[in-house]
Amino acid sequence: MAELAVEASSAPRAIVIADSDQDRLKLSSAALSAAGFTIHPASDAASLAGQMARHRPAVVVMDSALAGGHAAEGVPVLLLVNLADEFDLGAVDNWGDADYILNPPRPEELVHRVETLIGRARERHRIRSGAEALRESLRKVSAAIRSTNDPQQIADLVVSGFGGALDADRVWFATFRDERVPRIRSQWNRRGLAQLPARLGSHEDALTEMANRLWGEADVLTVANHGDVPTSPISMLLGAWAGPLSPRSSVLVPVGEGESALGVILIATADEPREWTRTEISLIQHVAGNVAHGLIQGHLISAQQQVLQQLRQLDKAKTDFLATVNHELRTPLTSITAYLDMIREGAGGPVPEGIQRMVEVISRNSDRLRRLIEDMLTVSKQEGTGSLNLKRVDIGQVLQIVVATLRPLADTRDVEITFNESAEDIKINADEAQLEQVFTNIVANAIKFTPDGGQIGITSEPSAADDGRPAVLVQVADTGVGIPEQEIPQVFTRFYRASNASSAAVPGSGLGLAIAQDIVRRHTGHLELHSKLGRGTTVSVQLPVGGP
Structure with missing residues (x-):
């Protein structure tokens, strides 16, 4: 780029001639002057450098005796070679646009060589300018x-x-x-x-x-x-x-x-x-x-945008399906439950003992169907961020309500539930109803997957979140069947059920943990699960005291 700048700003007919022999200098200057060039003579290295700095010529005509301190960077050079002097002509190849001629040159050859160098320099500049533009x-x-x-x-x-x-x-x-x-x-x-x-x-x-x-x-x-x-x-x-x-x-x-x-x-x-x-x-x-x-x-x-659009369409179809199913199932289930209550109360007359057992089976399965519908409705409502009804909630009181509600279910399986509450009175900003659902789902899972005679331990204690803010840590540990290690990452996926749960025909929708995790996340908390196959499962829930 420096060379291009020199060529572009050089005077098109200005020549610096440097020769220590005054007679040859005069002859060369006269020949080039007659050809229409403006001549700037120099007789030694110092005057050559001065003329170069002042005039920026189109070509430098230089006696080989002065070439040792070559200062014509970016300017075409015609070297006047003296046969009596020792000079490495191979060095000329490194000067860019350069040529040489015997000294003293014939006037017409000198003019021809100078014109050729100027033409080559112009063509080189044109090519470089074209390449830069391209x-x-x-x-x-x-x-x-x-x-x-x-x-x-x-x-x-x-x-x-x-x-x-x-x-x-x-x-x-x-x-x-x-x-x-x-x-x-x-x-x-x-x-x-x-x-x-x-x-x-x-x-x-x-x-x-x-x-x-x-x-x-x-x-x-x-x-x-x-x-x-x-x-x-x-x-x-x-x-x-x-x-x-x-x-x-x-x-x-x-x-x-x-x-x-x-x-x-x-x-x-x-x-x-x-x-x-x-x-x-x-x-x-x-x-x-x-x-x-x-x-x-x-x-x-x-392709990703097309897949994303298809996923959005599928998600909308799923949401519409859940809403429709919830509505269509809830109406007949309400009727079934109402008639069951009337039968139990004797509205249709005394119920024989054998029929009573059948009614109890119908009632239990009606409750299962009701819980499934409620879970599906919860999933449908929680699309997006959802809304939280925040207030000060005593976490120990919530856990006591959950334990009292589920203890009859545990008693039918001879499963012992213990709750060790923190000595501190821990209150957090949370949605009490949704928080109760979280721990109900977790404890109900523990009961379902713990064999008869097993144990479930629930603890709550003060903790600290990753950012140092105060939090509460609740853990539910059971001695149940556990989860295969390779399936643990999938247990929070909606409708997913572990292979050992399916093979053992343990009832469930596969929505409990997915719903719990979603609620905990919306409270800016963390839910983790650790499990060993055949040795039990521990679910840990950490919630910030200040709330989301």
Whole structure:
């Protein structure tokens, strides 16, 4: 970039001539002055440096005797070589634009060499400026590609971007049959030109094979003039596919990821041959890499959005189903329960002992069905964040109510329940009804999965949350059947039941722990479960004293 700046700001006809021989200096200055150049002479290294700093010439003509302190960085140099002096001409190769001529030079040869150096410098500057402009244009194309996840938009951006930046006539892009990306076609044409065929048809397999070969070799296929190679595979393929629209020159660029190409970009001129430069090819490949990444990422995001939409639809259908089932089941169950109460009260006459036992079985199963409906209704209501009716709640009192409610159920199984309350009176901000449901579900589970004669221990004590805030820790430990280790992560999933519970025909909906965990989370607490198969389970609930 420093060299470009020097060339761009140099005086186009200014020459610094440095020669320690005054006669040769005068002859060289006269020859170049007659050719229309402005001459700035120097006779030693110091004056050479001064002239360079003041005038920034287009070319430096330098006596080899003064070249040891070469200070013409970025400026073309014509070295005047003295045969009597020792000088390593190989060093000239490291000076960039440089040439040498015997000293003293013939006037016409001196002028010719200087003009040639100026022309080379201008052409080099033109090429570099063009490369910088192309690099900036394609940088904008890459930035636009990275700004979207829409695969079709990415394709449209790359064809229009390549067409404008590379001054092409046609750009055509297509993806192959590949699960990583959707099927895409896009093309750009210079105004007035007909479009290439949208589909590859029977030629797709041949083009896919060609693109995969290029991708494996990390290469592109360039043809400066298809008229020179009419029987080459690419010329014949493009001719068969595009017919009269077959390009005159082209670049075939594979777009790929991993071990195979997923698409191809064709950049072409319609009528004129064209040599494709190394800089152009390098930049095209860089953008093609961004295209591949963008297409794959966009396709994944699109697929995820579709799955998310389907999940939302399924979730809504599930919620609607639960609400409908709750309503449809609750009405007949209410009727069944009412008639059972009337039978027990003797409204239909005395109930024989055998019938009484049947009525008790019906009553127990009605209660099971009622609890299932209530659990399902709770799940339906808790979609989203839900609302909490917060107030100061005595955690020990809640646990005492739960134990008193479930003790008759435990007694039928000869399961002992003990409650060791903290000596401290612990009160927290919570929804009392929902908190009672949490511990009812946990203790009821413990009773169901503890064999006859087992034990359940309940404790509550002060604790500290992870952030240091005061909390209460409640633990329910049983001596029940336990849960297989590999199934523990699934027990909080709705409707999931452990395999040993299913095989033992232990009744339940698989909703109890899921509901408990949801309520605890909405109280900004934590619920954890530890279990050993055949040795029992411990459920720990930590709740902040200050509430959510």
